[in-house]
Amino acid sequence: MTPPQRRTRLRPADLLRLGMIGPRTRRTRSALSALGISLGIAAVIAVTGISSSNQAHLLARLDQLGSNLITVSPGKDAEQRPVPLPATAEKMLSGIAPVQQVTATGATEAEVYRNDLVPKEQTGGLSVLAARPNLLDVLHATLRSGQWLDRASERLPVTVLGDQAAERLGVTAPGERVWLGGQSYVVRGILAPDDLAPELGTAALVGWPQAVAHLGADGTAGTVYLRAHPERVPDVQAVAGATANPAAPGMVAVSRPSDLLTARGEAKGALTGLVLSLAGVALLVGGVGIANTMVVGVMERRGEIGLRRALGARGGQIAAQFLLEAVLMGFIGGVGGLVVGALAVYGYAVAQGWPVSVPLYTVVAGPSVSVLVAAVAGIYPALRAAGASPTDALRSA
Structure with a gap:
């Protein structure tokens, strides 16, 4: 077998x-x-x-252009009068977890002119704003010429002009002087045009301590700019109003994310x-x-x-x-x-x-x-x- x-x-x-x-x-x-x-x-x-x-x-x-940028500013009441932000608004907004950067500008009582011979009523539609030292970093803005405000200069009578403000005042280069708040200020720099914050184009920006001490600023933020995590912008937008003004969240104007966010x-x-x-x-x-x-x-x-x-x-x-x-x-x-x-x-x-x-x-x-x-x-x-x-x-x- x-x-x-x-x-x-x-x-x-x-x-x-x-x-x-x-x-x-x-x-x-x-x-x-x-x-x-x-x-x-x-x-x-x-x-x-x-x-x-x-x-x-x-x-x-x-993101650099501003898809993650949120602007918080005073809203209006029933009579269409602006409701100022609380003094704690800037600090409270910086405590939101997805918020990466915070800066602000503040209103002043000053006006800016080319010199002391210009009539007071001819303001040229320009404003004077107090500015934080990190304003350019948060807005990703740039200077056309000169230098930005720093810790050393924010207490001195110096200013940085927006591009349109410089044009209307006839200022062509840093080092020239303008009449601001009843005294002479040295122009330290001139901003380049910025599509994200066009209101800065018609402003003369001064250091926060200088504005509070000499230009009638009350130290509160007039506009707060936030940079949030790109994926969390809607979440930050939803809570920004209540965070900035818990007593009256409806009286806070929170910018909608830019169309760039959709893009x-x-x-x-x-x-x-x-x-x-x-x-x-x-x-x-x-x-x-x-x-x-x-x-x-x-x-x-x-x-x-x-x-x-x-x-x-x-x-x-x-x-x-x-x-x-x-x-x-x-x-x-x-x-x-x-x-x-x-x-x-x-x-x-x-x-x-x-x-x-x-x-x-x-x-x-x-x-x-x-x-x-x-x-x-x-x-x-x-x-x-x-x-x-x-x-x-x-x-x-």
Whole structure:
């Protein structure tokens, strides 16, 4: 009686060596196959990375322009009279958790003229405001010339003029003098136009201590400017009125987030959708390339398949060999594509002056997805190789 034959089993190390036969013996074809998936993954990394870098640049610009800026100012009562903010408003608003920066301007009783010979009624529509030293930082405003108020100059008779104020007063450069609050003030700087706070364009700004001591300011904030976390702007807006004036929250005017906030959200969603769409197309192309290469590989290696089947290899072992070859090519291509894509993102972002941003999920998902796509693409060729008849395969070879 013939003893029963034992079923042969391949150890993982043996299976790995078999899987490397194709890539090792057909280096050119394997390299081209890996290159196909590598280009697909590189395209995914490049598209996501460049889009993410562009998105980071765009969102930073939108935030800089004021999508996260909130203005809190006095509201009006039933008789349309302004209701001043409480003296604690600025401090209370700075205590809101998502608020990142707070600054303010305050009203004064002073007027500004070119000199003491100008009639008092010819104010030119200009105002004199007390200003905090961090006003420019919070508003992201800039100076056209000169210097801003600092801790040393905020107690001195110096002023910074808005661009329109300087034009109306005939001031062309820092160092000139204007008549402000009944005395001569030195112009320390001139502001550049600022779309976020156009009211500063027609103002003469002086230091807070100087305004309180000599210009009739009462020390309370007339307008408070807040910079909030971009994702928490609506939350801050909802509580700003009650925080600034708990006794009469309806008497506080809280600016609505700029239309830039809506543009920020739309830009983020549009770019994300574009990235996902292009990434899907690139992966599909890479998968089709691997499937095509593996099918051709099965047809060319029918003799090898027939010989292995004749020597006792089971169909599952043949399928595992070809499937492993596809996975190895996918992994190699995925890692190569990750490196190439990351370098492309870095070079392009640096050339454009953008922040370099390669999403972490693409770094992890790139090789993983390439292996998955390669495995799916290799299933049909592997099953076709496993189902080949030994005699037919040897005859066709």
